[in-house]
Amino acid sequence: MSVLQSRRILAVVPARGGSKGVLLKNIRALAGRPLIAWTADCIAQIPDIDRAVVSTDDESIAAAAMAAGLSAPFRRPAELSGDRVTDLPVLDHALRAMEALDATRYDVVVMLQPTSPLRLPGDVARTLVRLVEDDLDAVWTVSPTNDKYHPVKQLVLRNGLLDYWTPEGRAMPPRQLLEPVYHVNGIAYALTRSCILDQRSRLGQRTAAVIVEGCAISIDTLDDFAACEAELIRRGQA
Incomplete structure (x- = not known):
């Protein structure tokens, strides 16, 4: 029996x-x-998710989400729909x-942003299993950051003069000595009910990571759309 069968899991797709x-x-x-249909397809392949809803303030997005198989039983209020509102x-x-609405208690919320259409169901499932098996507050998917973008190697302009972002950068350490760093990729964020309602945090006190290798594009621009479409074609999905 899956460790997830004892948990009620709500998938939230934020799409203002x-x-x-x-x-x-x-x-x-x-x-x-x-775009949102690709996330709906992924959710449909994860049987342990009990309910999947879109959080939106826009009727056209709600209609597209429902056509793709998501529920849209509520609308996000205006005060939660600005570009400075956090997750x-x-x-x-x-x-x-x-x-x-459901007269039930959900144990886990997994946030699946529609701007990460290349996600694989297995990566989402791994995130959920890790959360439950290790009794964590949250689990995020992350991707390894290329060494050239390591924080120690980053530069800033201070009063018009170039300097390293951290003092350690001045030593110019070889990449072999750099501690691996990661960045969020938007594939999945799994959080317990308590993390959201009691701790009032997306990170939580005990948060782990599921490391995802390979292509993980988070769409912000038209160029990102083109790159995602090329990857879907390469995978034989388009």
Whole structure:
């Protein structure tokens, strides 16, 4: 029996309508389908997810999400739809709304951003299993950061003069001595109910990572759309 069968899991797909970089990015066509549909397809392949909803303030996004198989039983309020709103209040709102609508308690929330259409169901499942098996507050997927972008190697301009971002950079350590670093890739964020409602944190006190190798594009620009479509074609998915 899967360790996840004892948990009620809510998938939340955050998709506000006010994207500034690409208008209505979340429903823009990617390989002939609305962007959000690729995330819906992934969720459909994870049987341990009990409910999957879109959190949006936009009716056209809600319609596209429902056509792709997601639920859209509530609308995100205007105060949670600005470009400076962080993930935590959006997840809090979605969790409370769904617990009220479904008259049930969800143990785990997994946030799946539609801007990461290349995610694999197995990576999401690994994130959920890690959360439950290790009794953690949260688990994020991350990707290894190329050594050339290591924090120790980054530069800043201070009063017009070039300097390393950290004092350690001045020693110019060889890459073999650099501690591996990672960056979030948007594939999955799994959080316990307590992490959201009690700790009031997306990170939590005990958060682990699932490291995802390979291509993980988070879409912000039209160039990102093109790169994602090329990868889907390479995979034989488009």
